[in-house]
Amino acid sequence: MKRLLISIVLLFSLSQAQDSVLFIVPAEISGGGATVGNNWADGVKLAAEHINAAGGILGAQVVTEVLDTQTDPPTSKAVIAKGLEKNPFAVIGPVYSGSTIVNMVEAERAKTPQWVGSEAASITQQGNQFIFRTSSGQNGSIPKVTKFMKDEGINSVVIIYVNNEFGQGGRAAAVENFGNLGIDVKLELSTEQQQADFTPEVLQAIMVGADAIFAYVNEEESARLLIALQQQGVTIPVFGEAVLLSQVVLDLAGDAANGVAGHVNLTAEAPVPAVQEFRAAFEAKYGYTPDHNAMKGYIAMFVAKEMAERVGSFDKLAVAEQLHCSLITTEDEPGVLMDIAYDENGDIDRDTFLISIQDGKQVVTGVLPRLKNTCADQ
């Protein structure tokens, strides 16, 4: 035991001696959010590898330390406190909003910038100057889907959502936006994670007779829902978000996915060469298809890198200040994959896509350009 302790201390001092910069990565490695958290952490690790291969940040090699939050808010608070005691340059994670809400306070107290994968609206509305998103969040992306549905002539809708943090956030945003657009929400159907059979939801959707279905459930459940819809001969259109339109769902649902349409914020299937390169590198290293969380983790690292380089040092306060109202283009830093604009709250925006599934393939039917009215473009 003693020997072990010594070697760890040695290792640590060694890495200190070399020029290195520490990123702590609280993520849902185990527990209910493990799929999401592992994608995130793998994306971060891949980014660190790419950055180090290209000479690091300001000449310093990137060191990442993944901390398992066990998808448990108390644990997430504890592990980030532990990580922060090592005085890292940045916190990259976590993804679950509950875990983020709990531990963003700690990062704020330590005046350390934190990039999170969480989508809950409240996170960036508390005046925390150290919290930054990596995707636009439900409040940014759902209005685009609902708008698209309105344009398609939809006047009434059934919402099928998964009753967890992710689904509830999406449902709330959708209901609000449907209301604003005058689309009648006929019924909201709650489903469970791991739900095996979607026949009841499908039959209810047939009964109420809406123009369309808005589906906001996880990948596997999306596929099951689409298959159940096809089985019951439902022909009304199904709309959704990145999850519903992902490659995984396509693979699982087969031809039941044809005709599904919606808006995609950030996806490994985006028709952007940089995204495709990322995806290939990720698949080669980890042997599975990255989801949008992996991309978010990857991008977060490059945003941090770019900001350190802009500031010219690892001054955390300066980085956090500088990042608000910043625009990072792929010319500045190719690793961000697509141009990103941060606003004064730490929310972001980037180009997004309208996608529909045709003949088992994703077809981009439109690009929604990044909104230019954020402070970044002034």
Added chain:
Amino acid sequence: MQLQFFVQLLVSGIATGAIYALMAVGFALLWQTSGTINFAQGEFIMVSSFIILWLMGLLHIGLVPAFFLAMFISMFIFGFLFKRILVDPLLKYGDVPLIIATIGLGMIIRELTRIFWGANALPFPSLVKNKILIFGGLRVGTADLVTIAVAIVIIAALQLFLNKTFVGRSMEATAQNQDVARILGINVDRMILYTFLINAFLVTSAALLVTPKLLAKFSSGETFGLIAFMAAIIGGFNQVRGALIGGFLIGIIDNLAKFYLARVHLPFTDITLNLSPYALAIPLLLLIGVILFKPEGIFGRKEERSI
């Protein structure tokens, strides 16, 4: 239209219920014959599907041969070794240490699966390609029909084995009264081993049927285990038949509750409530009701004890 929907819900509920029944029967068997409350049951099912996938990839074989191979592996690990290494030494201390140990085992299986196969869900081949058949207004997928058929064949074979063979009846006897079975010279230990092997077989079969629908995912064991547990309690855990019916009941009730709770008209008012988020509560309420009013389970028989 209403009746047609009801039948539709029933049919698809039976398809999932059949799988739940497979999960629950093995669970109840272990409980009956050896007093093992196996909290790793769900993980056994989950990892069996990964074993099938792994064998298919490793040996380049089809689903069915991989299933049979996996069945033997599963019988050895989750039947024989599980009993010898974990259950036998712990059973003498009462059921709580064993319950805790199976929770620990479940944890090990879950984490090892995540480490070896990742946290993402993997697709799993189906026994048949799904085709939609239409009978009148009823729309049924061939995959569901095959699931029901396979589950029923397995369950019927098990029942025949238990009732019509001497070994099967000896197992039943062991389950009903272990002491008397021992007094009569029944090799109780071997009968218990057989139930562990049968459970392993049922677990692998459940994996074969459930995974095409729910995918292979390291975390799905938790749900499976809970369903098996609940089905066994609802049906009466002192009977194989009880667990069987419990499994079907949960599958059917789930479907009916989700459908009929989505729009509940309050009588004499115009108010319609959407109680669909509470659909999960119905089996739970049934469970609590069963325990309070018929603790031996809906189809269980009261254990009569003489003084």
Added chain:
Amino acid sequence: MSSKLNSTIQGQQLVKTETLKSFDYLTWGLAIALIIGLILAPLWLKNYGLILLCTWAFRTVAVQGLNLTMGYAGQVSLAQAAFMGVGAYTSTLLILKAGVNYWLALIIALLISLLIGFLIGFPALRIKEGHYLAFVTLGFANLIWLVLRNEQWLTNGPLGIRDIPRPSIFGYSLFEPIRFYYFSLIMLALVTLVVWFILRSPWGRAFKALRDNPARSESLGLSQTTYTLLAFAIGSAFAGVAGVMQAGLVEFIDPDSFVLWRGLLLVMMLVVGGSGSLIGPFIGAAIVTLLPEWLRFTGEYYLVIFGLGVIIVMRYFPKGLAGLLPFVKKRFFTREVQS
């Protein structure tokens, strides 16, 4: 503490043994050293260490409650985490939505957990044999989770409630980590004293008598059902207190923090620590809270090793790690005396 005389029958021979005084000195010395260590801990622990110790404290409180139910009354409750949820949500909602004083909210949370404990325990404990309480609490734990998740107007659903205040006493805020740590420590001490008191009282002796020899105690006029019910309700009330402590520490609660699985984890803590023993809960909570820390060097295998450890403890110390103590006592601190 005087040394005790134990007699054991080995065949026909009567051997008298005596516990050495040094054992008493050693255990008391260790206990006092531990208490002093806990009091002085903030001297060398930073934020993280304090959070871990606070986590250990609230878990110990919950497990002590479970110990009354399981260790002394012999019934399994799978809803201990759900009762923590009841306590956490009750106090938080009272404080944030009704503006109730923190301490009053704490007491109401305790009482509500107690009341629900009675309501659930009463019907479930009519049947003495079998695990009926376990099954009912299994159902209850899931139902509580459904309510916390679905009644969004009240609980904010799966998104949880944030910015939960920490208490202050006579205008002295306990917000700072060190102060909150001492608050947790005092709560833990209070609960421990209550348990100690319960077990020493006529009540507690009845508990133990019922556990050790139900038939005989029943014939002495003790009602097993009543005592079991009391143990379960009080044990559940402790969980309520633990929930309030957790809410204050984390400053955030959500339904997933109180799911069935967390209840199972508490049962595991108790059994691994040693159920029916006063120190079992302390050990069990410490193991589950600190072990992931000590196993950090094993990387992603730490939960595997943890599970393996649980199995090994159950295999070799089915009475939990606290069962080691009598073993050590017998092995090293006992001598035979002439009778």
Added chain:
Amino acid sequence: MVAGYGATTILNSTTIEVHEAALTTVIGPNGAGKSTLFKAIFGMLPIREGKILLEGQDITHLKPLALLEKGMAYVPQGRNIFPQLSVEHNLEFGGISLKNLQETRVRMEKVYEQFPILKARAKKQAGTLSGGEQKMLEIGRAMLLEPKLLLIDEPSIGLSPILVQQTFDLLLALRDRGVSILMIEQNAKKALGISDYGIVLQQGRLAMAGTAQGILNHPEIGHLFLGGVVKV
């Protein structure tokens, strides 16, 4: 008249003997270790010290199956049938040690001859039988093996007086056919009345042994029936 059956077991250094082709009754207060004695003899409990001999052969650590093969059978206290199996299938388990299903069937017919009511109910679930019929089934099942020694624990419990008499008559008939019977009975007076020999157990120790008549007439024995302690 000491026959070849010697049985020795240790509860607390207790030595008892069972006589051949005789009915021996064990009596004693609650907790005296009567049922424990039977379980120990029948290999259901580990024996720490001492020996059990059957016709001079050491059978101390044998398992139930081996004991059955040696001609010993045991009918424990309470309900010992498998309620959810049919009468026929319950009876069938009596012949496990024969390891021959044909032979078992033949012998089952013999049992049916003795207990026609069982034959009539053969296909019914055993749980549906009345208490007396269940006891009959248990005894019939034990007799299937034609044992030399039958251990029977409180056969009269829960039975009506008429059924108790029937059961006792049955046991006497068995004894007359040469079966040695060791019986535990709570109803000591009645049991000793029909027995040949008696054994009194007290706190796990042998308090008294002798002919049934001798024990019945012993001056101290009255205390026992009143729940007292026997001084010997």
